[in-house]
Structure formats: C-alpha cells, structure tokens
Amino acid sequence: MTVFEYGNDIIVIDMGLMFPNEEMLGIDYVIPDISYLVKNKHKVRGIVFTHGHLDHIGAVPYLLEKLGNPYLYGTPLTIELIRDRLAEFGMDRKARLNIFTVNDNIRIGNFELEFFRVNHNIPDGVGIAIYTPVGLCVTTGDFKFDYTPVDEKPSDFSRIALLGGRGVLVAMCDSTSAEKEGHSISEKKIGRTLHRIFETAKGRIIMATFSTLISRIQQAVNSAYQTGRKIAFSGMSLEKAVEITVRLNYLKIPPNTVISLKQTKSLPDNKVAIVATGSQGQESSALARMSRQEHREIKIHKGDTIILSSSPIPGNERSIYNMMDNLFRLGARVFYEKIMDIHTGGHAHKEDMKLMISLLKPKYFVPIHGEHHMLVNNAWIARELGIPSGNIFIMENGQILNVDQEQKGLILKDKVPSGYVLVDGLGIGDVGHVVLRDRQQMAKDGMFVVIITVNKDNGALIGEPDIVSRGFIYMKESDKLLKEVKNQIKKIVDTKGKKDLSVNEAYIKSRIREEIGEYLFKRTERRPMILPVIIGA
Ligand SMILES: [Zn+2]
Structure with a gap:
C-alpha cells in the first residue's frame, strides 16, 4: 500500500x-495499519489498484x-475480483467501483493518472503514472x-519510454525478483514444456497452479484441447477465477471442452485433464486432498501425471514436499519446477529491471514490494545504471518521502503508524501482542x-486444588510432580491468602503463576502457561 498526498488530497x-x-x-490474514488514513479520511479521494492479487486488493473489505x-x-x-471479494462480506452493493482501461486518463483531486500495461502472473495488471503538482511519479506495480x-x-514499452521522455521525478519499482539474474522466462516457453507433457502422458493429467494465473490455465486448456482431452476444474478459488475470467473473456475455452469432475470418471484416462488448486500444498486444497485419497471424486492411481506448475512460496515447502511424496507413493508421476521449466514467476529479473529503469530515467528511485534484502538488490541495480546513491531511497513501512516544489526529495524523520x-x-x-504471545x-x-x-469468609482452602493440563505433561505419569505442586499451592493459599479474599485474589493468582511457574521450569525445563482459577464458596 502506497499513499500519495498533496495539499488536501x-x-x-x-x-x-x-x-x-x-x-x-x-x-488468518495480516492487514496494514491505516490509522493515519483514518485520521485524514476527509482527504482520501480514492484507492487505485494495479492488479487483482490478494496482496494488493485483499484488505479492502476490512x-x-x-x-x-x-x-x-x-x-x-x-x-471484478474486488467486487467478488466484497460480495463475500456482503459489501459489494455499497462499494463505489470504477473501471478504467489503459487508455483512460483520470483526475483525482490534485492528481492526474495515466496507466501502462504490464505483464504479471495475472491478467490486466497496470503500472501507474501519477502527475502531481510537484512532478511525475511512476509506480510499476508488480510487473x-x-x-x-x-x-x-x-x-x-513505448508508453513507458514516453513517460521517461517527459521526465520522471520518482520511480517506484517492483523488487520481488530483483535478485534473480537475466530475464524472466516467457510464459510461452512454459507452454511448450507443458504441451510436451500433455502429448506424452499416457494417463490422466492433473495440473496444480495459482487460481489467478490465467495464462497458465489457458495453456492447459489449449494443450488439453489439442491433445483430445476434456478438462475439469477442482477447487473453490480456481472455479471462481475460471468463472469470472471466462465471463470477462480473459480465459477462452472452446465449446464442449469443460466437463465436471464426476464426468471424468466415465472417460478413458488419456482423455482427461484436471486443473486443481493446491500448488502450495495447502491442507484443504484439491490436490492435497487427492494426495491423501480424501478427494470425493478423484482417486490418484498409477499412470496419473501430476504437474505442479508453480514455485513454492517460502514457508510452504514442507507441506508441498509431503504432498508430492504422497503422490509419488500412490504411483503418480510428478513434474515440478526443479526438474523441468514448468513455471515462471510474475516479477522482473535484473535485466528486465535495467530496461525499466533505463526507459523511465527517474531522478529518484524507490524500490518497492519485497523483503528488505530484495529492495537493497533493486537499489544496487539503479546504482549500477548511474542513479546517484543519494537519490535512491530504500524505505521502511510507514516512512515518508517528502518532495518539495524544488523537486528536492528527503525521507522525513517522522513516520506514520x-x-x-x-x-x-x-x-x-x-x-x-498479548494474545499472540x-x-x-x-x-x-x-x-x-x-x-x-x-472459603469466602476467611480465605481458607476448601478441599484439594484441582489441576488440569493440556500439551504439557502426561498427567497420569506425573503423580509425584502434581502432588508437590498441590502442596506448594496449599502453602501459598495458607500463608498469604487468608483474610479479605477480595483483595488477595489477584495476589494469590500472581504468586501461583510465579512460584508454580518457576517450580515447573526447574523440574521440567518447560514453561507452560499457568492459569489460576479461584472459586469462592
Ligand atoms: Zn502480484
């Protein structure tokens, strides 16, 4: 999320x-802190989106x-993807949605906006040129x-070059793949590899990919059609993306090509292709369920060819590998990115970035999107192309880049939340923080x-303390430990708990937490969460 502010806009x-x-x-999700915008909401004239990935539109309903x-x-x-997401929250009717095309200019308050088409792993992505009273800012979005x-x-390219010719004051560029050498691989090349698999596979083909990677789904549809296979879709997010993109004519499927999952069972295996969710091994996704033989319609068997047309998002490797192993065990042949060129990412590599910067020729360069080390790598590229290091701003979340009427740029000391x-x-x-801890x-x-x-009147302990634990020790085998803990609790209540229970309840609780916590740590080297409950009778 990036905020542009000038005057009252x-x-x-x-x-x-x-x-x-x-x-x-x-x-479930993490969304940005917008307290600065809430405080200034009388100035907010609009939200402009570069493309429909969740990490760019997902927080809108909230x-x-x-x-x-x-x-x-x-x-x-x-x-359309924003509308669909808002509909899940019953908010689509009220939202004020405006569609633009790359050829439109729109004025929003003090800003005049122009757009240029960029490729990404979702259709309809744009970069945005923002004419401000101070100068021209360009943000590439993911590209x-x-x-x-x-x-x-x-x-x-020609429009990007045109912007460069007009003089770009600030360029903000996608850094996600700025560490990767060379150019990103073309989608068409991936298609050729996929097609070879479609041609040679003897049984069913099941391909998992990202739901909104429409160009990849298109290539699967094309290859299925050309090799005489019918195609079925499995997984909620995928089915929704297919429905929307077919309706808007981004995804083109020849008539009589799509069948239901149920219908796949009445066709010979070599006439069937399935596109499924689960490229990240997500537990409830279609392919993960298939890999556990828990999918209602599709049971994996020997002869199946599985294509993971995706790359692991960091953090998902374990679940992906487990899923792949299960699929292999069931006798399927699994193709994945490491062994074949069946996926290309959606972000500019080093050489692509050089072209973008060379076309835009900005005065100031701000690497955006990605972890800090990716931003630094992107900054090095700009440096290599001759942008002085004083004109490159690697910004942290919440930092403000101030550009004045003399076009002097400076990161301010104050941050926004x-x-x-x-x-x-x-x-x-x-x-x-507390709940999370x-x-x-x-x-x-x-x-x-x-x-x-x-006892409510004198604070004396009635009966034995009760202990319930989960995920800490096996209670039945820890008799001795529990007995000792109970004795210690009795001591705490007896010595400090008497008289005026209303005052001492908090005190007893904190002593139980501290002393029992310490005691358990000494005995087990574990620190379970200790929850004292006091009942007055
Ligand atoms: Zn994206």
Missing part, C-alpha cells in the same frame, strides 16, 4: 493483505468502511517483461490450569 495505491508467518498462530467508503479504481478484471505472453499483449493488524476469523485487530506459549509448552476453592 490523498490517493492510495493498492490495499493488500499479507499471509501470517509461523509465529502468528491462528491468524478497511473500506473505516475510510468512509472512498471510490475504488481498477481495470475490468481487478474490479515483468514478457515479449511473448499468452493471449495478452507485452508490457507497453505502520504496524500489522491481525485478522482472526471475524475479529480485526483484536488479537494483539499467549498462543505462542501454549503452542510451545502447553497450559497448566490450577483450580482452587476457598
């Missing part, structure tokens, strides 16, 4: 979500109302250059609940 570019890392237990329902702008497919894309045009807001089920931002502690060492009943 703010426009926002993209509003995506992030998937949680391993430490964010139970968290944040739109907080900003007073501003106008949303995007290309046809991007807007790559593909001279032979599938069923769409290459990036619009930029933390992560965690989404868990219906709760937005209600899972904070509790979850981590419970996941690591389990929990240990101490229940004591005390």
Whole structure:
C-alpha cells in the first residue's frame, strides 16, 4: 500500500493483505495499519489498484468502511475480483467501483493518472503514472517483461519510454525478483514444456497452479484441447477465477471442452485433464486432498501425471514436499519446477529491471514490494545504471518521502503508524501482542490450569486444588510432580491468602503463576502457561 498526498488530497495505491508467518498462530490474514488514513479520511479521494492479487486488493473489505467508503479504481478484471471479494462480506452493493482501461486518463483531486500495461502472473495488471503538482511519479506495480505472453499483449514499452521522455521525478519499482539474474522466462516457453507433457502422458493429467494465473490455465486448456482431452476444474478459488475470467473473456475455452469432475470418471484416462488448486500444498486444497485419497471424486492411481506448475512460496515447502511424496507413493508421476521449466514467476529479473529503469530515467528511485534484502538488490541495480546513491531511497513501512516544489526529495524523520493488524476469523485487530504471545506459549509448552476453592469468609482452602493440563505433561505419569505442586499451592493459599479474599485474589493468582511457574521450569525445563482459577464458596 502506497499513499500519495498533496495539499488536501490523498490517493492510495493498492490495499493488500499479507499471509501470517509461523509465529502468528491462528491468524488468518495480516492487514496494514491505516490509522493515519483514518485520521485524514476527509482527504482520501480514492484507492487505485494495479492488479487483482490478494496482496494488493485483499484488505479492502476490512478497511473500506473505516475510510468512509472512498471510490475504488481498477481495470475490468481487478474490479471484478474486488467486487467478488466484497460480495463475500456482503459489501459489494455499497462499494463505489470504477473501471478504467489503459487508455483512460483520470483526475483525482490534485492528481492526474495515466496507466501502462504490464505483464504479471495475472491478467490486466497496470503500472501507474501519477502527475502531481510537484512532478511525475511512476509506480510499476508488480510487473515483468514478457515479449511473448499468452493471449495478452507485452508490457507497453513505448508508453513507458514516453513517460521517461517527459521526465520522471520518482520511480517506484517492483523488487520481488530483483535478485534473480537475466530475464524472466516467457510464459510461452512454459507452454511448450507443458504441451510436451500433455502429448506424452499416457494417463490422466492433473495440473496444480495459482487460481489467478490465467495464462497458465489457458495453456492447459489449449494443450488439453489439442491433445483430445476434456478438462475439469477442482477447487473453490480456481472455479471462481475460471468463472469470472471466462465471463470477462480473459480465459477462452472452446465449446464442449469443460466437463465436471464426476464426468471424468466415465472417460478413458488419456482423455482427461484436471486443473486443481493446491500448488502450495495447502491442507484443504484439491490436490492435497487427492494426495491423501480424501478427494470425493478423484482417486490418484498409477499412470496419473501430476504437474505442479508453480514455485513454492517460502514457508510452504514442507507441506508441498509431503504432498508430492504422497503422490509419488500412490504411483503418480510428478513434474515440478526443479526438474523441468514448468513455471515462471510474475516479477522482473535484473535485466528486465535495467530496461525499466533505463526507459523511465527517474531522478529518484524507490524500490518497492519485497523483503528488505530484495529492495537493497533493486537499489544496487539503479546504482549500477548511474542513479546517484543519494537519490535512491530504500524505505521502511510507514516512512515518508517528502518532495518539495524544488523537486528536492528527503525521507522525513517522522513516520506514520505502520504496524500489522491481525485478522482472526471475524475479529480485526483484536488479537494483539498479548494474545499472540499467549498462543505462542501454549503452542510451545502447553497450559497448566490450577483450580482452587476457598472459603469466602476467611480465605481458607476448601478441599484439594484441582489441576488440569493440556500439551504439557502426561498427567497420569506425573503423580509425584502434581502432588508437590498441590502442596506448594496449599502453602501459598495458607500463608498469604487468608483474610479479605477480595483483595488477595489477584495476589494469590500472581504468586501461583510465579512460584508454580518457576517450580515447573526447574523440574521440567518447560514453561507452560499457568492459569489460576479461584472459586469462592
Ligand atoms: Zn502480484
């Protein structure tokens, strides 16, 4: 998410979500902190989207109302994907959606916007040229250059060069693959490899890829059609993406080519191709269910050819490898990126980046999108092309680049709030640091609940303390430990707990947490979460 502000006008570019890392237990999504925008929502004139990936549109349903329902702008497919996402929240009717094409100019407040087509692994992506009163800023969005894309045009080099000719003050460029050498592989080349597999496979073909990687799905459809196979789709997000892109004519499927999963069973194996979700091994995805033989319609058997037309997103490797191993065990032949060119990413490599920077010739260069080390790599490319290091700004989330009327750029000392807001089920931002730490502690060492009943009048312990634990120790085999813990609890209640229970309840609880915690650590070297419960009787 990038914010442009001039005078009384703010426009926002993209509003995506992030998937949680391993430490964010139970968290579904991470969305940006927009408290600065909420404070200035009277200035927010609109949100403009570069493309329809979730990390660029996904936070819209959570944040739109907080900003007073501003106008949303995007290309046809991007807007349709936003509409679809809003519909899941029952918000699509109210949203103010505006479609633009690459040939449109739009004025939003003080800003005049122009667009240029870029290739990416979703159709209809654009870079945005923003004419501000101070100068021209260009943001590439996620992009790559593909001279032979599938069923769409290459990036619009002439328009990018035109912008460069007009004088670009600030260029913000996608850094995701800036560490990778050379040019990114063309989608068409991937298609040739896929087609060879389609031609030679004797049994069914099941290909897993990203739901919105329409060009790849198109190539599977084409190859299936040309090799006399019918095609079926499996997985909710994929079926939805196919429905939308067929309706908007991005994905073109010849008549009588698509069949249902059920119908695949009545055809010979070599007449069947299936495109499925699960390229990342996600537990509930179609291919993962097939790999566990839990899929209702499709059972994997010897002779099946599986194609993982994707690359692992860091963090997903383990689940992908488990899934692949299971598929091999079931007798399938599995093709994946490491052994064959069956996937290409959606981001510019080094040489592509050099072309982009050379065409734009910006005064200031700001690498965007990607981890810090990717931004640094991208900055080196700009440096190599002669942009002085003083004109390259590697920015952290929340930092402000200020460019004045003399076109002097400077990163300000003050930052705007930029933390992560965690989404868990219906709760937005209600899972904070403390809740997360509790979850981590419970996941690591389990929990240990101490229940004591005390006399309301004199604070004396009634009966034995009760202990319940989960994920900590096997209770039945820890008699001795539990007995000692109970004795210690009795001591705490007896010595400090008497008189005026209302004052001492908190005190007893904190002593139980501290002393029992310490004791358990000494005996087990584990730190379970300790939950004291006091019942007054
Ligand atoms: Zn993207």
